[in-house]
Amino acid sequence: MRPAELESLRRDLERISGIRNVALSAPTRALYGRDLYPKAQVWQRRGEVRYAPDVVVWPGTVDEVQRIVRYARARHLPLTPFGAGSSVVAGAMPLRAGITVDLKRMGRLLSVDLASRRAVVQAGMVGQRLEDELMRSYATLGHFPSSIYCSTVGGWVAARSAGQLSSHYGKIEDMLLGLTAVTGTGDELRVGPERSPGPDLLQLLCGSEGTLAVITDATLSIHPLPTARAMRGFRMRSVAAGVEALRLVFRAGLRPQVLRLYDPLDSLSAGSERQGREERPPRLVAQALGRAASKSLGYALFSPALVNRALDLVPPRSLLVVSFEGDSRATCEEELHAAMDILREGGTDLGEGPARRWYLRRHSQSYKQSAVFAARAWVDTMEVAATWDRVLSVFEAVRRAVYREAMVLCHFSHAYLEGCSLYFTFIGPAPTVQKGEEDYDRAWRAGMQAAQEAGATLSHHHGVGATKARRLPDELGDAGMRLLRLVKRTFDPDGILNPGKLLA
Numbered sequence: 353m354r355p356a357e358l359e360s361l362r363r364d365l366e367r368i369s370g371i372r373n374v375a376l377s378a379p380t381r382a383l384y385g386r387d388l389y390p391k392a393q394v395w396q397r398r399g400e401v402r403y404a405p406d407v408v409v410w411p412g413t414v415d416e417v418q419r420i421v422r423y424a425r426a427r428h429l430p431l432t433p434f435g436a437g438s439s440v441v442a443g444a445m446p447l448r449a450g451i452t453v454d455l456k457r458m459g460r461l462l463s464v465d466l467a468s469r470r471a472v473v474q475a476g477m478v479g480q481r482l483e484d485e486l487m488r489s490y491a492t493l494g495h496f497p498s499s500i501y502c503s504t505v506g507g508w509v510a511a512r513s514a515g516q517l518s519s520h521y522g523k524i525e526d527m528l529l530g531l532t533a534v535t536g537t538g539d540e541l542r543v544g545p546e547r548s549p550g551p552d553l554l555q556l557l558c559g560s561e562g563t564l565a566v567i568t569d570a571t572l573s574i575h576p577l578p579t580a581r582a583m584r585g586f587r588m589r590s591v592a593a594g595v596e597a598l599r600l601v602f603r604a605g606l607r608p609q610v611l612r613l614y615d616p617l618d619s620l621s622a623g624s625e626r627q628g629r630e631e632r633p634p635r636l637v638a639q640a641l642g643r644a645a646s647k648s649l650g651y652a653l654f655s656p657a658l659v660n661r662a663l664d665l666v667p668p669r670s671l672l673v674v675s676f677e678g679d680s681r682a683t684c685e686e687e688l689h690a691a692m693d694i695l696r697e698g699g700t701d702l703g704e705g706p707a708r709r710w711y712l713r714r715h716s717q718s719y720k721q722s723a724v725f726a727a728r729a730w731v732d733t734m735e736v737a738a739t740w741d742r743v744l745s746v747f748e749a750v751r752r753a754v755y756r757e758a759m760v761l762c763h764f765s766h767a768y769l770e771g772c773s774l775y776f777t778f779i780g781p782a783p784t785v786q787k788g789e790e791d792y793d794r795a796w797r798a799g800m801q802a803a804q805e806a807g808a809t810l811s812h813h814h815g816v817g818a819t820k821a822r823r824l825p826d827e828l829g830d831a832g833m834r835l836l837r838l839v840k841r842t843f844d845p846d847g848i849l850n851p852g853k854l855l856a
């Protein structure tokens with residue numbers, strides 16, 4: 353856009369949202385040109401700005417959102433809804449520039465009604481703030497994604513997020529009772545909170561990743577804050593024994609808050625079998641350990657295939673963590689013992705320690721990516737889901753497919769009655785930025801293809817974004833895609849909402 357056009361854009365948006373809520377400075381645009389898609393971090397380290405919106409605007413009311421959408425539509429400008437930018441699939445990156453609409457000024461908890469078990473929350477509220485405020489009413493949403501400090505309610509609903517306790521509380525779509533949204537025509541749409549008969553508009557908008565409407569608030573089901581917890585760690589004989597144990601725990605009718613299994617390599621990163629206290633070494637020692645770790649990562653990554661092969665030879669012990677929460681210690685213990693009877697069939701009881709340790713570190717593991725990039729390596733995660741009959745074939749197929757390019761770690765989390773999600777972490781060498789990017793692309797393509805061919809879904813909770821959009825037709829088929837494109841045209845006739853992603 354030419355400077356004069358940008359100035360007129362600024363003036364128009366300032367009329368809608370107020371002078372302090374519009375920005376088009378280069379640093380702000382660069383900041384909003386990326387999300388937490390790992391390759392975007394590499395570009396940023398190189399000082400490259402590949403994508404940037406023309407302008408960022410922070411609306412404060414639904415009416416302002418409507419006026420911004422209508423303005424964008426009249427001027428054929430792309431519009432990207434933005435929560436906190438924690439998407440790892442380039443969902444919030446403005447691929448075609450235009451207006452980025454950051455919802456964080458609409459970040460309040462509007463009401464809490466524990467008797468009716470529901471809370472109404474504005475879309476831009478950051479997850480941890482929501483939990484902190486709910487806690488004052490002795491309530492919890494029960495939604496704890498690892499990104500809880502840097503993601504919003506709107507982003508969760510838009511991307512069908514899952515928290516660490518989803519086996520018990522469900523994913524965000526299970527908690528969603530109602531929402532308000534502004535469609536691509538600028539119309540306000542209210543759905544729920546009462547359950548309506550007929551096709552479910554709520555679930556159509558949930559997971560629409562900013563391509564059908566801008567979500568402005570959500571009504572979510574909440575729960576009394578648990579006061580008791582009983583937990584355990586187990587060393588499972590093998591990944592297969594662990595997966596079978598997950599399945600049997602669910603089939604027995606148990607619904608633990610946490611039930612996670614780590615493959616042998618991921619067991620090491622999850623803290624393995626040590627006791628639960630957070631042992632912090634003195635600062636200098638910690639720094640030295642950090643340097644050593646990044647050096648050994650460099651050596652280990654010299655040949656990922658070799659590391660993967662070596663790991664095939666070590667005992668396939670896999671850490672399993674299980675926990676029940678509630679309002680009675682006795683009930684939690686009772687449920688835990690029922691689960692332990694099943695888990696003992698495939699593994700050894702390690703006591704409370706590993707589970708305690710898991711709780712202590714549950715939100716910190718995901719934030720270590722920068723250290724990997726600094727060690728001349730790349731890292732990314734790929735989360736898919738499969739029914740129990742396919743879980744192990746997906747696990748093996750992805751490992752085989754990525755064997756040469758990267759070290760492959762996997763944990764099995766978010767277990768349900770019918771299956772579970774597989775969360776892979778790939779870590780590969782990047783001797784040069786270009787080589788790293790090439791290997792990254794190859795590993796990602798091969799891993800995704802292998803997972804789909806082995807019968808996994810495209811995504812369990814990160815969404816489709818820009819990086820998986822190409823593969824959606826494989827999953828939905830021609831008829832499915834045709835219908836969804838018709839839906840897109842109805843909600844957003846001019847195709848202004850988040851172009852280049854899920855449905856465009």
Ligand SMILES: Cc1cc2nc3c(=O)[nH]c(=O)nc-3n(C[C@H](O)[C@H](O)[C@H](O)COP(=O)(O)OP(=O)(O)OC[C@H]3O[C@@H](n4cnc5c(N)ncnc54)[C@H](O)[C@@H]3O)c2cc1C
Pocket residue numbers: 387388432433434435436437438439440443444455475476496497498499502503504505506507508509510511512513514515516561562563565566567568718719813814815817850853
């Ligand atoms: C360290 C780390 C750990 C993570 N752990 C988890 C995890 O445990 N579970 C999990 O589910 N995800 C996880 N993620 C992924 C990410 O946090 C989720 O996808 C989250 O739902 C994105 O929320 P956000 O507010 O940051 O949305 P953004 O990244 O800003 O946007 C994500 C998508 O939603 C759209 N969007 C955002 N807000 C709105 C709105 N109000 N209306 C319409 N569309 C909107 C955007 O256009 C984009 O397409 C993790 C990410 C990181 C970086």
